[in-house]
Amino acid sequence: MGRFRQTWIGLVSEVSWRLPGWPVKLLTAFGQAERGSFYDMLAAAEATDRPDLRRKYFEHALDESQHAIYFRDRVMALGGIDRARAAMEEAGALTSRGIVGGESLYERLGEIDFLAFVHVAEAEAIEQFSVYCDRELPDPETIAMLQKIMPDEKFHTAYPLHELEQRRKQGKGKQVDTALRRVKWNRLKEGWLRFSRDVGHVMSSVWLFLLYAILIPPFSLLGKVERGGWQAPRRDRRPLAVAARSQG
Numbered sequence: 001m002g003r004f005r006q007t008w009i010g011l012v013s014e015v016s017w018r019l020p021g022w023p024v025k026l027l028t029a030f031g032q033a034e035r036g037s038f039y040d041m042l043a044a045a046e047a048t049d050r051p052d053l054r055r056k057y058f059e060h061a062l063d064e065s066q067h068a069i070y071f072r073d074r075v076m077a078l079g080g081i082d083r084a085r086a087a088m089e090e091a092g093a094l095t096s097r098g099i100v101g102g103e104s105l106y107e108r109l110g111e112i113d114f115l116a117f118v119h120v121a122e123a124e125a126i127e128q129f130s131v132y133c134d135r136e137l138p139d140p141e142t143i144a145m146l147q148k149i150m151p152d153e154k155f156h157t158a159y160p161l162h163e164l165e166q167r168r169k170q171g172k173g174k175q176v177d178t179a180l181r182r183v184k185w186n187r188l189k190e191g192w193l194r195f196s197r198d199v200g201h202v203m204s205s206v207w208l209f210l211l212y213a214i215l216i217p218p219f220s221l222l223g224k225v226e227r228g229g230w231q232a233p234r235r236d237r238r239p240l241a242v243a244a245r246s247q248g
């Protein structure tokens with residue numbers, strides 16, 4: 001993707017970070033992704049039978065947990081959420097992302113596809129955060145936070161790549177290439193679906209606005225209240241107990 005993706009992210013970020021309420025929305029989404037990644041890595045640490053990889057997955061999980069806290073703190077600093085709501089949302093996060101249908105991402109993909117996924121996803125995150133840093137969006141505090149987490153993200157993309165190269169040396173090059181191709185294709189497809197959904201939301205808002213602004217108003221000119229239609233409620237001034245007895 002490289003240059004095309006960077007240009008696209010740059011163009012979109014110039015608009016999205018400046019829309020009212022969107023910095024909170026985007027930072028919340030990043031925080032949730034970091035939280036989901038924490039669960040994925042923790043589950044992988046538990047499932048792998050390689051002690052050296054277990055250690056790396058576990059370190060990775062701890063980093064992602066810390067990143068989720070950084071993002072949540074930025075959201076709270078921007079007034080997007082209070083501490084109580086943040087705790088409530090966190091409580092439901094495990095079932096809504098990370099472990100889906102009782103199966104972790106590692107279990108669903110298997111080790112080679114999982115490593116390919118982690119490498120590609122982390123490389124894309126670095127690319128995305130770098131564009132925000134270059135454009136100094138959305139604000140200096142968030143940029144400082146992104147720069148703080150960047151070395152961790154570089155570790156997250158480097159060790160899976162090293163692992164995949166080891167597999168290549170073991171004669172599993174074809175399997176590695178297929179896994180990388182599959183992950184990239186799936187992420188492209190998911191990105192397209194997300195984009196289509198967002199366009200759908202915008203278009204439905206536009207059509208509903210036009211419907212309410214152009215089509216509905218003429219009916220308000222023709223319409224009038226029927227005789228005996230709207231009436232102010234009659235107030236019964238008797239004490240409640242007396243009124244209730246008279247109904248019985």
Ligand SMILES: [Fe+2]
Binds near residue numbers: 034063067153
């Ligand atoms: Fe992260």
Ligand SMILES: [Fe+2]
Binds near residue numbers: 125156
């Ligand atoms: Fe990461």
